[in-house]
Amino acid sequence: MDGGAADGTDFSAEFASERIVAAGADELERAAEAALRPRRLDEFVGQSVVRDQLSLVLQAALARGNAPEHVLLSGPPGLGKTTLAMIIASELGASLRVTSGPAIQHAGDLAAVLSSLEEGEVLFIDEIHRLARPAEELLYMAMEDFRVDVVVGKGAGASAIPLSLPPFTAVGATTRAGLLPAPLRDRFGFTGHLDFYSADELERVLVRSAGLLGVVLDPDAASEIAGRSRGTPRIANRLLRRVRDWAQVRGDGGLDLRAARAALEVYEVDPIGLDRLDRAVLTALCTRFAGGPVGLATLAVTVGEESETVETVAEPYLVREGLLGRTPRGRVATPAAWAHLGLTPPRAEGTLFDG
Ligand SMILES: Nc1ncnc2c1ncn2[C@@H]1O[C@H](COP(=O)(O)OP(=O)(O)OP(=O)(O)O)[C@@H](O)[C@H]1O
Secondary structure, eight states: OOOOOTTSOOOOOTTTTTSTTOSSOOHHHHHHHHTTOOOSGGGSOSOHHHHHHHHHHHHHHHHHTSOOOOEEEEOSTTSSHHHHHHHHHHHHTOOEEEEEGGGOOSHHHHHHHHHTOOTTOEEEEETGGGOOHHHHHHHHHHHHHSEEEEEESOGGGOEEEEEEOOOOEEEEEESOGGGSOHHHHHTOSEEEEOOOOOHHHHHHHHHHHHHHHTOOBOHHHHHHHHHTSTTOHHHHHHHHHHHHHHHHHTSOSOBOHHHHHHHHHHTTOOTTSOOHHHHHHHHIIIIISTTOOBOHHHHHHHHTSOHHHIIIIIHHHHHHTTSEEEETTEEEEOHHHHHHHTOOOOOOTTOTTOO
């Protein structure tokens, strides 16, 4: 995953993969997730707008007996893009081919995948914003004209042989829709943007997952875990597995409120989903710098982290939750940050004699 925050929004999980509240997942976790994936659109919780729109696109295509238009799914990691791609294929009764931007090094790699597609297949390209330029250009042509030029030979003797492709549906997923070049974006007939889930939706995700894991989750435990899951089903499912561990090893096996709170305390995930690093940043900002403004580099040194880690791992969620502000003069703690830490902000100068 990429690291920078060129557009001010960063969904990177590069540094975050070991955190319990990381939005990204490693291979091992993806295997655990597979069992919890909804298989049909009506099992997919939340995202009602995208779900409804997608359902229309798919039903219309099925009724016409055509492959549907290409679909672009955008949004932060862990919100269900891969799951939706799998659902699209299964709703269409089509098989799914999976690849990703980073896996395609050369245009030839993509040409090989495209030329082996069968009619109606769904081609899922994860992290599509990371495709190399020549592959991207090949993809435009394939998506628009169902054709690729296969280059035979090398140098001056090379020639391009046009090869027509059967109709297929490309499903692209990206965490950074803004990074997609317009010509590529324009080739998608339908774009769905996934947003963070409400606590209520996450509770439904958790209850469903608990059922699949064969455990009973008390409603107040579901609500407790949902509140700490940062709007992200992947995090909710991960916390659920940790609570299940706690209940099995230290509790009586029941997934109740006590087990949820105790387990999440062990993993240092606080009631609004902040972890140790998030809290260290906020605490330093409030107690060492009187709430700021303070420069990123100084703040990072104070918590013993790289600036990039603080910026890409901790800050996006703190900003999203309205706990930290990024100003031209540096980082500032908001009144909500002081309140969350149970601290009283120093009285601002000029308000001393107010009232
Ligand atoms: N709407 C949903 N309902 C139920 N479970 C969901 C939903 N969305 C995601 N999940 C679960 O969350 C986990 C992560 O989802 P998924 O892999 O689809 O996310 P993603 O957006 O593709 O993430 P990434 O960009 O990191 O690949 C999966 O286990 C999936 O089952």
